[in-house]
Amino acid sequence: MPTSDADRRDWRPIATVDTVILTLDEGSLKVLVHRRQRAPFAGAWALPGGYIRPGEDDSAEEAALRVLRTKAGLPNFYIEQLATYSGPARDPRGWSISVAFLALVPRDLLPDLAEDVSLAAVDGLPDLAFDHGRIVRDAVARLRGKGAYSSLPAALLPESFTLPELQRAYEIVLGDHIDASSFRRKVLDLDMIEETGEAQAGVSKRPAKLYRLTGAARTFNRTLGAA
Template sequence: MPSGEENVILTVDVTLFTLQRGALAVALQRRDRAPFSGRPALVGGYVHPEEDRDTMATALRVLREKAGLGKVFLEQLMTFSGLNRDPRGWSASVAYYALVPEQDLAPLAAREILIVPAEEARGLPFDHDAIVAKGVERLRGKGSYSSLPAFLLPETFTLTQLREMYEKVMGVSLNDSAFRRKIEELHFVEPVEGAYSKVTARPARLYRLRRPALTEFDRRL
């Protein structure tokens, strides 16, 4: 029998991304217990083996219990581990990232959760700085060849909103007509019959994702 697998702490940490004032932001929750009690950190918690089907279930439960969030886009990022990341001892944290449209953030208000711009999420406890950095990196990378940025938008959106979201996530500016062409060709979104957004001078057609899950493209947007 192997000897050394006792006393390993297994947790899940979620980097919850959203948009705030037009910039990519992450949710930080003030910790209510030691270690680092009172300090803002990623939303996370212990894996409960008797309750959680797997770590994805842990992430969903943590989002529900600690942030009041139900359906969100959630994907595993990577696992961070080692002796020094948690003062309680050797630990492994399976990190996830979630994408939540700004409109769906209402449940967070009651829960001591701050939304801070992604670049300002520094000096966090544990190795949460590294987790956030990795999440941003993944978001930028995968954003350019997948429907990922669309999950930061409400269910229906205009092509201008979609382009602007890609621009914010990828940190570049995109040519409008080329963008429309590519969206047309990739057809991972479809127009909602007869639905128009009326917030701008000329009403714009509303689109929605054709599939509820992430779509990856052959080429970059």
């Protein structure tokens, strides 16, 4: 059994974070990816990520937030831990462990996309570096799963939104049609949202009222749309 410090070092895997940034863009769910500059997988699309820096980061989540600030210019949004991926083969540099986070971001909060950054539709995802394809699929499954019985999809919308916009967000996330009447009943009865007092402006049809989320996330005890 190795006991010197030099040997012990090999017991510690490479520790990183990866972030799955999901948003609604042009009517579909998309994930932010960037082109890797460096090996391994130079030139391939990948999720924003980076090393955990003990001494700089107070937790894996802080590391993820640092990555999001630095690499994507994102200040404020919904984030939750997704899962942790590990093993000897996922990174050619060696046995690694990556804590993945799921961030839901309104499209208008994303800064203009640089040359090497792109929004990829989660249906028909291109090949991604490392095991990032798998991570994105897990993230989408999490969002779809929770979306059916919680207010999570609202995190994809800006602070104020119309009820039809909210319904559309649910429909895109769940991949299923929702009846407008049922939808309004449910979100209003649950006090999930409240009117801002404002209404849409600059539309050539009846303008919809604007709403905002009331307080914290909510869960339903019965599913909307798809199971």
